[in-house]
Amino acid sequence: MGYHGGTMRVLGRRVYWRWYGEVLLEGGVTLRMSGDAAKWLRPGEWVRLRTEFKKPVLGFDEYALEATFPLWPPFAKTLEHVRESPLGGEAYRYRLKAREATYESDFEAIAELEQFHYASEKEVVALWVCTECRKTIPANAKPLCDCGGEARLKEIRGSTPASRFLVLELAERLPFEPRILGYLRLDPPIPRMHRRTPGGVERDIRERIFPRDWFHPTYEGGADWQKALDRVRTAASRIARVVVHPDYRSEGFGALLVRVALEWARERGAPEGRREKHLVYTIAQMARYHPFFEKVGFRYLFDTASGRPVLFYPLTEEAEAHLERFLREDPYARAHGGRLYRPRFGRVSGLPGPIRLAGVHKAYRSHLDLGGLSREVQEALLAFGVKARVVERVVLRGASLEIPPGSLAVLAGASGAGKTTLLRLLLGELPDLGEVALPPGRRVAYIPGEVEVELGEAPILEALYRKLKDVGAAIEVLNRVGLSDAVLYRARPKELSTGQRERFRLALLLAERPDLLLIDEFAAHLDVPTARRVALGLGKLCREAGVTLVAATHRPEVVAALDPDLLVYVGYGGLTTVPRRGPRT
Known part of the structure; x- marks a missing residue:
């Protein structure tokens, strides 16, 4: 225990930015921490400080509180x-x-990711202030001020001021990969919540289910x-945002962020850290x-008065008992059984x-001669002894x-x-010899190699709705290929990466x-991480839907x-097949 260690009283706090604040303790000790942590410490509150340093001002990495x-160091999981x-x-x-988001660069990354969240009602989702001229600049990424000053x-x-953020950082990455892959925002509960039912609106529905x-x-x-x-003291937390980088959708990072947020709420009482948390809930249209x-493990309980689904996760046995009783006794909840998502695309x-x-047997013939060539080129080829030739290449x-x-x-x-x-041949081209037997009544889709498809x-x-005639199924297909973002749903193909x-x-x-999907030169133009993600998603989708894939x-x-x-090796006229022998270990 250092000189400043022990139980001490909070004298005051100063919050400058989300990433920087100060807490003043009795005895003249000042603690530097993120503003998102400092804002929850109330003057007069008792805290326990541990430090090895004997100095009046302690930096981010010099103490535990x-x-x-x-509260400090911030919550983190490897x-x-x-x-x-x-x-x-x-x-x-x-x-x-x-x-937990701690540094200025964390919040800058959050601001850039926020523009990809479907529930962001503003076209511009962040406000920045110039440190020189104090001008406020609306922008979705860190801007340059006209005066040349730095924008923060x-x-x-x-x-809201009550929001806290969890970021997912790529610890090992290639130079072109982003540092922050996604973030989650955790808030206190909203003040009131009503339920929409066929019979009308039921007010204060949460308080009917839980204390x-x-x-x-x-x-x-x-x-x-x-x-x-300072007044906030609840036993519930609300997940208000889960945003994953558009290039990393379908990798399971959204679910991973949610799992870690449950630990954060359970271990730290986040967001306010004043009371044991019994449950975490979310209001999420995307959950449909x-x-x-x-x-x-979240359970669907009801729709809000505005028609958005609400899902709950119990952190304690007491919360689990309240939730199960509602699902058992409420007539509307009994009908859905706590389940919201229903697959629409199917097999x-x-x-x-x-x-x-x-x-x-399949071979290609090419007739090579000197016709149509310039005199200089003909003379050069004749010097090599090239006149005319039939080249036959046996492929199979x-x-x-x-x-x-x-x-x-x-x-x-x-x-x-x-x-x-x-x-x-699988598309129907005839072989020179032998037999290609293709099942009747098949529906075939083909992506050719080296050809840009319109x-x-x-x-x-x-575009997908026009084909499927079902918005839910169209969204499901986009989600399953990793385009699970309503902002992207509105994008045109030319606007995509x-x-x-x-x-x-x-x-x-x-x-x-x-029934049969054929892809030539699959992922040929993608970088290694993206190709890997797309391939994994496609393989899972084809197996789930019953599609035969040849790539x-x-x-x-x-x-x-x-x-x-x-795995079929093609070369020198032959096919060598290596069957899968079982799961990898």
């Missing part, structure tokens, strides 16, 4: 997030750190936000179309039988292959080995509900992420 719950193949075993993993983040619109004092006194805003914060809250019809190649020689319905097959091999030729001008959700366009191409084909690629990370049932 505990009030009702540990994580390894393993992405499993659809058939079991590890496909790849991320090394991550989930921690003043406000993230939609958040009233679990939600009160909560943050109610007002001109004096510090006094409003994406089940990640339910995958974590395709599937191929009625296997694809078979037997003794297939007596090749046989069977692809069972609903399986994933990867065609691997060098450029020019015959992968594209094999895909053309994606149209309609916003991506509209390369990786997002690749996913949208897949979504368009899946909207055709094919040609030369990239080992794509093969590993797809985890195919059959």
